[in-house]
Amino acid sequence: xxxxxxxxxxxxxxxxxxxxxxxxxxxxxxxxxxxxxxxxxxxxxxxxxxxxxxxxxxxxxxxxxxxxxxxxxxxxxxxxxxxxxxxxxxxxxxxxxxxxxxxxxxxxxxxxxxxxxxxxxxxxxxxxxxxxxxxxxxxxxxxxxxxxxxxxxxxxxxxxxxxxxxxxxxxxxxxxxxxxxxxxxxxxxxxxxxxxxxxxxxxxxxxxxxxxxxxxxxxxxxxxxxxxxxxxxxxxxxxxxxxxxxxxxxxxxxxxxxxxxxxxxxxxxxxxxxxxxxxxxxxxxxxxxxxxxxxxxxxxxxxxxxxxxxxxxxxxxxxxxxxxxxxxxxxxxxxxxxxxxxxxxxxxxxxxxxxxxxxxxxxxxxxxxxxxxxxxxxxxxxxxxxxxxxxxxxxxxxxxxxxxxxxxxxxxxxxxxxxxxxxxxxxxxxxxxxxxxxxxxxxxxxxxxxxxxxxxxxxxxxxxxxxxxxxxxxxxxxxxxxxxxxxxxxxxxxxxxxxxxxxxxxxxxxxxxxxxxxxxxxxxxxxxxxxxxx
Numbered sequence: 001x002x003x004x005x006x007x008x009x010x011x012x013x014x015x016x017x018x019x020x021x022x023x024x025x026x027x028x029x030x031x032x033x034x035x036x037x038x039x040x041x042x043x044x045x046x047x048x049x050x051x052x053x054x055x056x057x058x059x060x061x062x063x064x065x066x067x068x069x070x071x072x073x074x075x076x077x078x079x080x081x082x083x084x085x086x087x088x089x090x091x092x093x094x095x096x097x098x099x100x101x102x103x104x105x106x107x108x109x110x111x112x113x114x115x116x117x118x119x120x121x122x123x124x125x126x127x128x129x130x131x132x133x134x135x136x137x138x139x140x141x142x143x144x145x146x147x148x149x150x151x152x153x154x155x156x157x158x159x160x161x162x163x164x165x166x167x168x169x170x171x172x173x174x175x176x177x178x179x180x181x182x183x184x185x186x187x188x189x190x191x192x193x194x195x196x197x198x199x200x201x202x203x204x205x206x207x208x209x210x211x212x213x214x215x216x217x218x219x220x221x222x223x224x225x226x227x228x229x230x231x232x233x234x235x236x237x238x239x240x241x242x243x244x245x246x247x248x249x250x251x252x253x254x255x256x257x258x259x260x261x262x263x264x265x266x267x268x269x270x271x272x273x274x275x276x277x278x279x280x281x282x283x284x285x286x287x288x289x290x291x292x293x294x295x296x297x298x299x300x301x302x303x304x305x306x307x308x309x310x311x312x313x314x315x316x317x318x319x320x321x322x323x324x325x326x327x328x329x330x331x332x333x334x335x336x337x338x339x340x341x342x343x344x345x346x347x348x349x350x351x352x353x354x355x356x357x358x359x360x361x362x363x364x365x366x367x368x369x370x371x372x373x374x375x376x377x378x379x380x381x382x383x384x385x386x387x388x389x390x391x392x393x394x395x396x397x398x399x400x401x402x403x404x405x406x407x408x409x410x411x412x413x414x415x416x417x418x419x420x421x422x423x424x425x426x427x428x429x430x431x432x433x434x435x436x437x438x439x440x441x442x443x444x445x446x447x448x449x450x451x452x453x454x455x456x457x458x459x460x461x462x463x464x465x466x467x468x469x470x471x472x473x474x475x476x477x478x479x480x481x482x483x484x485x486x487x488x489x490x491x492x493x494x495x496x497x498x499x500x501x502x503x504x505x506x507x508x509x510x511x512x513x514x515x516x517x518x519x520x521x522x523x524x525x526x527x528x529x530x531x532x533x534x
Contacts, residue, residue: 046097280484
């Protein structure tokens with residue numbers, strides 16, 4: 001072989017070696033890129049799993065769960081998490097996942113939502129006007145201990161004034177000075193929208209109570225009568241107007257079915273719950289009166305229904321929603337859910353837990369690998385079930401919906417839509433919370449772990465209407481409930497103040513009046529990934 005041939009052979013060999021080297025380097029770079037990608041994905045999954053565990057455990061023990069764990073081996077990587085904050089919150093939650101050079105961090109703030117609690121004063125229905133005079137009266141949602149008692153639990157503060165209707169909220173904010181309406185968030189703590197309790201339902205429970213004391217006709221309390229005692233609260237109904245001119249003292253639940261007036265004379269005090277129901281009605285709270293617990297002013301129809309605005313959800317009424325998690329405890333309860341979010345359905349994949357109608361899916365289900373979706377108490381519930389994955393769609397009647405097993409990561413839709421308010425079963429929040437097996441007969445979507453069979457999530461939807469009312473409304477499609485507006489006059493030195501102690505005393509005989517646990521909400525969730533220097 002000549003020198004020129006040898007030169008070409010050598011050149012070709014070097015070229016091939018160069019191409020081989022480039023190919024090897026390319027494959028190596030690709031492998032490194034893919035490896036880095038999988039490390040990043042796995043680090044995020046580990047961080048998310050750690051954050052879910054931390055969130056669930058902190059919800060279960062909001063006052064005391066404050067762990068700080070680092071570098072715990074898990075699925076080929078490491079996780080760490082910590083919770084920092086006082087017993088009453090807010091609590092900073094942080095979780096990390098680390099695999100190879102990849103680090104992923106998730107953080108959020110878990111806090112107690114004051115707006116989910118009782119307000120000192122609630123306007124449930126339309127308001128004509130509010131006439132507060134002077135600078136001495138006060139409406140306070142800051143938890144206040146009754147005279148002679150000592151605090152034996154955490155303070156449960158809430159808003160000063162709640163107005164269910166937007167029109168009433170505008171009137172209350174315009175008429176009542178912010179400095180005299182104080183709540184958990186400070187002066188000017190007004191909130192608008194349905195509260196945590198259906199007071200129409202509570203009023204019905206008061207009237208049905210086996211030990212209720214009923215006073216027929218309009219009443220005038222002079223002198224210094226005493227009704228009930230701190231350790232023996234009374235359940236009382238006045239079927240007519242009530243005027244208090246002296247220094248009456250009461251403990252328990254008082255339902256007035258007429259106008260309510262406290263004159264400027266005397267120093268009356270009521271510890272517990274006062275509900276005033278009338279068709280419109282002119283009410284006056286004057287003088288040096290004190291109401292510790294909660295006061296609700298309702299304008300109702302002859303059927304006991306509040307309204308006054310277009311019905312935003314299912315026509316002719318509303319439904320409540322209660323959400324229970326893996327421990328069976330209620331994570332989120334929303335009164336008038338359909339009106340609040342203008343919906344006729346429950347969408348289980350709505351993000352959040354009590355945030356804009358979210359039903360706690362991420363907190364309870366998202367980490368499972370296989371789940372079974374089933375329905376409890378669905379017989380007779382008219383509506384449509386929708387379950388969607390990339391491969392299939394289940395679109396059937398609610399009564400025909402059978403258990404479906406699916407990978408939750410594959411779900412693209414899980415929604416139950418109701419045809420009418422009376423097609424849902426009747427129940428109540430206390431019954432749903434107390435009955436973990438059938439949720440008090442309420443329509444319930446139950447999510448269980450397909451492997452262990454453990455219940456992960458219960459979402460119950462129910463109304464409080466009577467069978468006779470539902471029968472009367474059959475075929476009624478009117479979007480309006482006509483209710484007369486109410487009037488409130490305040491002057492002098494009256495005080496309406498939240499008191500968890502007064503309500504808890506009453507709760508021993510009327511559980512529906514308990515303020516319940518504040519809703520815990522997750523805010524300011526942030527995620528960030530990084531590559532660690534080596």
